[in-house]
Every structure is written in C-alpha cells, then in structure tokens.
Amino acid sequence: MLGDVIKIKDFKNEKHVPTIDCPDNVQPNEEFEVDVQVGKEIKHPNTVEHHIEWIDLFIQYDDDPNTVHVGRYMFGPVVGEPHVKAKIKLAKSGTLIALSHCNIHGLWENTKKVSVV
Amino acid sequence: MLGDVIKIKDFKNEKHVPTIDCPDNVQPNEEFEVDVQVGKEIKHPNTVEHHIEWIDLFIQYDDDPNTVHVGRYMFGPVVGEPHVKAKIKLAKSGTLIALSHCNIHGLWENTKKVSVV
Amino acid sequence: MLGDVIKIKDFKNEKHVPTIDCPDNVQPNEEFEVDVQVGKEIKHPNTVEHHIEWIDLFIQYDDDPNTVHVGRYMFGPVVGEPHVKAKIKLAKSGTLIALSHCNIHGLWENTKKVSVV
Amino acid sequence: MLGDVIKIKDFKNEKHVPTIDCPDNVQPNEEFEVDVQVGKEIKHPNTVEHHIEWIDLFIQYDDDPNTVHVGRYMFGPVVGEPHVKAKIKLAKSGTLIALSHCNIHGLWENTKKVSVV
Numbered sequence: 001m002l003g004d005v006i007k008i009k010d011f012k013n014e015k016h017v018p019t020i021d022c023p024d025n026v027q028p029n030e031e032f033e034v035d036v037q038v039g040k041e042i043k044h045p046n047t048v049e050h051h052i053e054w055i056d057l058f059i060q061y062d063d064d065p066n067t068v069h070v071g072r073y074m075f076g077p078v079v080g081e082p083h084v085k086a087k088i089k090l091a092k093s094g095t096l097i098a099l100s101h102c103n104i105h106g107l108w109e110n111t112k113k114v115s116v117v
Numbered sequence: 118m119l120g121d122v123i124k125i126k127d128f129k130n131e132k133h134v135p136t137i138d139c140p141d142n143v144q145p146n147e148e149f150e151v152d153v154q155v156g157k158e159i160k161h162p163n164t165v166e167h168h169i170e171w172i173d174l175f176i177q178y179d180d181d182p183n184t185v186h187v188g189r190y191m192f193g194p195v196v197g198e199p200h201v202k203a204k205i206k207l208a209k210s211g212t213l214i215a216l217s218h219c220n221i222h223g224l225w226e227n228t229k230k231v232s233v234v
Numbered sequence: 235m236l237g238d239v240i241k242i243k244d245f246k247n248e249k250h251v252p253t254i255d256c257p258d259n260v261q262p263n264e265e266f267e268v269d270v271q272v273g274k275e276i277k278h279p280n281t282v283e284h285h286i287e288w289i290d291l292f293i294q295y296d297d298d299p300n301t302v303h304v305g306r307y308m309f310g311p312v313v314g315e316p317h318v319k320a321k322i323k324l325a326k327s328g329t330l331i332a333l334s335h336c337n338i339h340g341l342w343e344n345t346k347k348v349s350v351v
Numbered sequence: 352m353l354g355d356v357i358k359i360k361d362f363k364n365e366k367h368v369p370t371i372d373c374p375d376n377v378q379p380n381e382e383f384e385v386d387v388q389v390g391k392e393i394k395h396p397n398t399v400e401h402h403i404e405w406i407d408l409f410i411q412y413d414d415d416p417n418t419v420h421v422g423r424y425m426f427g428p429v430v431g432e433p434h435v436k437a438k439i440k441l442a443k444s445g446t447l448i449a450l451s452h453c454n455i456h457g458l459w460e461n462t463k464k465v466s467v468v
C-alpha cells in the first residue's frame with residue numbers, strides 16, 4: 001500500500017521532501033499563491049540520471065473523505081526545476097498534501113493546514 | 118498523510134477500486150502486458166461531472182524502499198474510459214501498486230504481487 | 235509554433251513515429267480499443283538516458299474546430315514501454331491524433347481517421 | 352496534424368491564449384522564473400464543466416530541431432487556476448512554446464523568445 005512506502009521526513013535534513021508555503025488563513029474561493037517545491041533547504045540534483053519527476057498537490061477538506069486533486073506539476077529534467085508557485089482557491093478549511101517523486105529515491109510527502117475564514 | 122486518505126476496498130463491491138491483471142510470474146526485463154482499469158466489475162460513470170481522471174502505476178521491488186513510477190494513464194472525460202493495457206517490464210520481484218482518482222470520490226488503490234523468475 | 239517543430243514521417247522507417255491502430259468504423263459512443271505506441275516497426279531505446287516520455291491522444295471531430303483530449307499515457311523509463319491499448323469512445327467521425335515525445339529527439343505525430351457509423 | 356488545429360490569437364482579445372512572461376535575456380543554465388498562464392487579460396471560466404486542463408511548456412533551441420519538454424502543469428477544475436510561476440533554466444537561446452488545453456475549446460499556443468547571453 002502506498003501509505004507504507006511514501007516517505008515522510010523533515011525537509012531541513014532530507015532533500016527529497018516537498019514543501020508547501022502559503023498563508024495559514026485564506027478567504028473562501030479566493031485565489032492565493034502556494035509555493036510548492038523540492039529542495040527548499042537542500043537542493044536536489046537535476047540531471048537526466050537523477051531528478052524530481054513531478055509533484056502532485058491535493059486538498060483534503062476537514063469534513064470530507066474525498067481527496068481533491070489541485071494540480072500536478074511535471075518537470076523536464078535539467079531544464080525544469082521542481083519548484084512552482086501555483087494559484088489555487090479553497091472552499092473550506094483543510095490540509096494541503098504534496099506528493100513528489102524522485103526517479104531514484106521514490107515517493108515523499110508533506111502537508112500544510114490551511115484555514116478558510 | 119496520503120496513507121490515511123487513500124481508500125482500499127474490494128473491487129467486486131466498490132466501483133472505484135483499480136484492478137491490476139497480469140501474469141503472476143514473469144521473466145526478468147521481459148515485456149508483458151498489464152491490464153489496469155477502474156470498473157472491472159461495476160462500471161464507474163464517465164461524464165464531465167463525474168469520472169476517473171487518472172490511474173498511476175508503481176512498482177515496489179521487494180528489496181528496495183524506493184518506489185518506481187511505471188506509468189500514469191490519464192483519461193479525457195466521456196471519450197476516454199479508465200482502462201488501459203500497458204506494456205511493462207520488471208527487473209526483480211515486487212508489488213505493482215495502482216492509484217486512481219475520481220474527481221468526486223477521491224483516491225483509491227490496489228496492489229498485485231508479481232514474481233520475476 | 236508547434237506545427238513547425240512536430241515531426242511527421244513514415245513509422246516504417248523512423249522509430250519515433252507513434253502509431254494508432256483501431257477499427258476504421260465504430261459505433262457512436264461505443265467503447266473500442268485503440269493501440270497507441272512508438273516502436274511498432276523499429277523499437278525505440280528505453281533507457282533513463284533515452285526514452286519516449288509520453289504519448290498524447292486527441293480526437294479532432296470532422297465538424298468541430300475544438301480538439302478533444304482523449305488521453306495522455308506516460309511511461310517511466312526502462313520499466314514502461316511506450317505502448318498502451320486504451321479503451322475509448324467517439325460521438326462522431328473524426329481523426330485521432332497521437333503526439334509523442336522523446337527526451338532526446340523531440341515531438342512526433344501521426345493521425346488515423348475513424349468513421350462513426 | 353496538430354499544426355492545423357492548434358489555435359493562435361492575441362491574448363488580449365482571446366481568453367484561451369497562454370502567456371509566457373520572463374526576462375528577455377538570461378544567463379546560461381541559471382535558474383529564472385517564468386510565469387505561464389491562461390487568462391492574463393481576460394479570465395477564463397474555471398468550473399467542472401468548462402476549464403483549462405493543462406499547460407505544456409517546451410523550449411525550442413535555435414540550433415536544434417528537437418523540442419525539449421520543460422514542464423506540464425495540470426489544474427484540478429475549480430481549485431486550480433491555470434497559472435503557475437515555474438523555475439527553469441536554459442542552456443542556449445531559443446523560443447519557449449506554451450500549449451494549453453480547454454476541455455471545450457481545444458488547443459491554443461503562444462511563444463516567447465529568450466536569449467541566453
């Protein structure tokens with residue numbers, strides 16, 4: 001099961017962990033910017049042989065078991081760094097979940113709570 | 118965390134569960150066909166309002182913590198059914214993992230062991 | 235413009251060209267199988283350094299200027315061969331268009347007419 | 352052929368056209384930010400029934416016939432606006448090409464020259 005193989009660590013010590021930076025509080029259905037990246041603290045290699053292929057971004061609303069797919073960002077090796085600032089909007093409070101994939105070191109995730117007020 | 122929100126049920130009773138059909142035993146690095154779909158037993162709707170957006174296929178080798186991404190299959194609503202037969206090859210024994218996403222009902226997964234002999 | 239840089243050649247002599255195999259005539263909105271691949275006649279390499287990354291499949295209905303996206307099939311290098319059989323359905327007659335991307339040799343396309351009768 | 356069906360218009364009058372904003376001159380292999388969006392001048396709808404599904408970004412180097420895929424940015428309807436700022440780097444001068452897809456109004460493209468000095 002994926003829950004057993006997706007890795008979770010502190011991004012300050014482990015270069016594969018995706019980070020999610022955005023306001024803690026946002027307006028309902030109002031566009032805001034979310035910075036999603038791998039390598040915020042420690043840069044990950046970006047070569048054909050070893051790179052971050054993509055980051056998926058999901059929103060898990062607090063009162064809803066059905067995960068919503070906010071975006072998938074794919075990066076061509078060498079030319080595309082695993083870093084985007086995306087424009088998103090949320091209807092309700094919940095937890096953003098980022099899932100990233102390194103072609104060598106597999107799946108990594110991170111989360112950030114966002115309150116819709 | 119994604120492990121808490123990806124759903125796992127019996128595909129015979131729950132129409133969202135992806136299925137993985139392929140031989141139990143394959144040759145190392147030899148191409149074989151894997152049937153990956155949502156709706157094998159109970160058809161899922163396929164409308165703009167409600168459809169399966171994509172299925173991801175991963176291989177988790179038995180002796181390797183790093184999940185390898187085999188393919189992502191995306192389906193245009195209405196015209197694309199969530200069903201592909203893909204050609205893949207494996208170096209070592211492991212577990213295929215399929216992850217699917219319904220635009221309304223979220224994330225679902227299933228697994229199948231494959232022995233490389 | 236993309237029309238200037240997407241390459242079109244005979245798949246029998248050029249290993250990058252995607253092929254589309256399916257019936258010439260199908261029923262309206264009835265599921266059929268379409269074989270989409272790169273390497274039907276001449277196998278393309280499949281290594282981390284050199285591989286087909288994805289194939290997009292579109293339908294251009296005869297009487298409609300708006301191209302519909304049927305599917306995108308992405309292949310993990312080495313483990314995923316650039317070959318799927320997808321299940322699709324069409325409302326009206328038109329032309330299927332496949333676009334493939336090699337990480338070294340760029341964009342290639344091919345088309346196949348399908349009559350809905 | 353895709354070159355016949357991908358539409359090209361002025362983004363100031365047509366809401367589907369992707370825009371590419373970045374410096375005209377960049378350093379070789381040095382990361383810079385590129386703003387890629389649909390709706391810079393006129394907002395496109397973002398509903399389940401009608402939305403921009405994805406934007407692809409390519410680089411066509413001046414002296415190279417092989418198009419390089421820089422990134423694909425996919426947007427979940429309603430929650431994901433078709434707008435990212437991506438971090439990329441280029442080895443040589445060339446033309447960035449953006450291709451976007453509306454689920455109703457098909458394929459649209461735009462280009463921007465970037466000099467590597």
Ligand SMILES: [Fe+3]
Pocket residue numbers: 016044050051102103104105
């Ligand atoms: Fe890595």
Ligand SMILES: [Fe+3]
Pocket residue numbers: 133161167168219220221222
């Ligand atoms: Fe559903």
Ligand SMILES: [Fe+3]
Pocket residue numbers: 250278284285336337338339
């Ligand atoms: Fe090639």
Ligand SMILES: [Fe+3]
Pocket residue numbers: 367395401402453454455456
């Ligand atoms: Fe539109």
